[in-house]
Amino acid sequence: MFSPATTGFAKSKKDGLMSNYTKVKAAYVMDAKSGQTLYENKADKTLPIASLSKMMTLYLTTEAINQHKLHWSDKVAVDKNLIKMSKNYGLGTFKIKRSKQYTVKQLYQAALIASSNSAAIALGNAVAGGSNAKFIAMMNKQAKDWGIAAHFISSSGLDNTDLKHYGYRLPNTSASAQNMVSAKAISVVAQHLVAAFPQISKWSSKATYDLDGQTLVNANALVKDGTYYRASNHLTGLKTGYTETAGLCLTVTYWRNGRELIATILGSDTTFTAMNGLITHLDKTLLNKTVKQSNKTYRVKNQKVTAAPTETTTKIWYRKGQDASKIKVSNQLTATKLPIQKGSQVTTTSFENTGLPATTNLGETATKTVKKQSAQQSNTGGTNWFGHFFKQVGHFFSHLF
Incomplete structure (x- = not known):
C-alpha cells in the first residue's frame, strides 16, 4: 500500500508512532496553484467518497453563479422528498422547513458547512432546471472534461440504498450504486472549486454558523475551535x-510558505489524527524553492510564438536530500498548428529533479495571436524567388548587347 519510491515517502518508526496517516484506503496532496503532486498513496484508485462529492455540486453551482445563470439571492423551492430527507437525523442535521423557500446562498452554506444532503440535491436541481438526472450528467461530463477518475450517481454523496427512499435513485443504476472517485480526482475538484470561489474559506473554516434560526455544525474537527485544531496547520476548510x-x-485546504495546498484522505478510521500526521510528515520531509520565469519564444510552422508563463514566480516543492541546484523548470512545446490564439496554451510545464512527480498544471500561453502564413508569404524563396532571379538575369544580359 505504501512504497517510498512510487506512492509516498519513507516512513520512520517515529512517524509510525506519531500517527496512522498511512493506514488509509487512499491519500493525495497537491499544490493548489501549480498542481504539483506532493504525496500520493493509491491516489488513482476509485473509491466511495461519501459527502466529498458535494464539492463537485458546489463547483457547478459556483460556475452557474459566475456565469449569471444563478444568483446567491435566488429563491429555491425544496420538494417534499428533500424536506422529508432533512428530517432524518442520520442523513443531515439541517432541517428544511416545509413552508419556506431558501436562497442559493443558504443552501450552499448548509451543504458546505453542515453537509446537508437535501441542500446539495436542491442546489443540483436549481442548476439543472429541476432535473436531478441532468445534473448528475453535468457532474460526469465535468469530470470527463478534466480527465479525472470519477463516476457520479449522486449530487450529495448518498448511495442508492438511501436515495431510493426519497425518489432520487438515478435510473439505470444498481440498488447499491454509489459515487466512485479517486483521492486525486476529488482533490482536483477541490482545486477547481477554490479557484472558482476563493472566498469559500470564509464559510468552510467555521466550526459553527448560524443560519435561519439553526446552528450549522461543521464536522471538520481540524478547523479553529475543533477538537483536533492545530494553529500551526494554517488550515482553512x-x-x-x-x-x-x-x-x-x-x-x-491549508497554507505553507505562501502556497495553498490540498490534501485528501479516503477511508480512514481516525481521519483527523491521520490528516494532522500527514501534514506534519510533509512538513518534515519537504522543502521548496522559489523560481522565476520569463517570456520565451518558440517556433511553430516557422512562425515565432512568444509565450508567457502561468506563474512568473512559482514555488517548486522537493524532497529533502535532493540537490536543489539541479531542480529546474522544463517547458515542452505542445502547440503544433497555426493559427494560435492569444491566451491559448502552447507548452506544458514540468518540475525536474524534485524527487516528486514532474507533471504540473502549469504551462505557457501565447502573448498574441499568430496567424497562418499567407500563400504569398509561403512562396517567398519559392516561385517568386525564381521569377525575381530570372528577371535579374535578363536585366544583366540586356546591358551586354
Whole structure:
C-alpha cells in the first residue's frame, strides 16, 4: 500500500508512532496553484467518497453563479422528498422547513458547512432546471472534461440504498450504486472549486454558523475551535464525508510558505489524527524553492510564438536530500498548428529533479495571436524567388548587347 519510491515517502518508526496517516484506503496532496503532486498513496484508485462529492455540486453551482445563470439571492423551492430527507437525523442535521423557500446562498452554506444532503440535491436541481438526472450528467461530463477518475450517481454523496427512499435513485443504476472517485480526482475538484470561489474559506473554516434560526455544525474537527485544531496547520476548510462503505473521508485546504495546498484522505478510521500526521510528515520531509520565469519564444510552422508563463514566480516543492541546484523548470512545446490564439496554451510545464512527480498544471500561453502564413508569404524563396532571379538575369544580359 505504501512504497517510498512510487506512492509516498519513507516512513520512520517515529512517524509510525506519531500517527496512522498511512493506514488509509487512499491519500493525495497537491499544490493548489501549480498542481504539483506532493504525496500520493493509491491516489488513482476509485473509491466511495461519501459527502466529498458535494464539492463537485458546489463547483457547478459556483460556475452557474459566475456565469449569471444563478444568483446567491435566488429563491429555491425544496420538494417534499428533500424536506422529508432533512428530517432524518442520520442523513443531515439541517432541517428544511416545509413552508419556506431558501436562497442559493443558504443552501450552499448548509451543504458546505453542515453537509446537508437535501441542500446539495436542491442546489443540483436549481442548476439543472429541476432535473436531478441532468445534473448528475453535468457532474460526469465535468469530470470527463478534466480527465479525472470519477463516476457520479449522486449530487450529495448518498448511495442508492438511501436515495431510493426519497425518489432520487438515478435510473439505470444498481440498488447499491454509489459515487466512485479517486483521492486525486476529488482533490482536483477541490482545486477547481477554490479557484472558482476563493472566498469559500470564509464559510468552510467555521466550526459553527448560524443560519435561519439553526446552528450549522461543521464536522471538520481540524478547523479553529475543533477538537483536533492545530494553529500551526494554517488550515482553512474544506469538506468531510462519511458512509459505512466509504468510511471517514476528508479533503482540507491549508497554507505553507505562501502556497495553498490540498490534501485528501479516503477511508480512514481516525481521519483527523491521520490528516494532522500527514501534514506534519510533509512538513518534515519537504522543502521548496522559489523560481522565476520569463517570456520565451518558440517556433511553430516557422512562425515565432512568444509565450508567457502561468506563474512568473512559482514555488517548486522537493524532497529533502535532493540537490536543489539541479531542480529546474522544463517547458515542452505542445502547440503544433497555426493559427494560435492569444491566451491559448502552447507548452506544458514540468518540475525536474524534485524527487516528486514532474507533471504540473502549469504551462505557457501565447502573448498574441499568430496567424497562418499567407500563400504569398509561403512562396517567398519559392516561385517568386525564381521569377525575381530570372528577371535579374535578363536585366544583366540586356546591358551586354
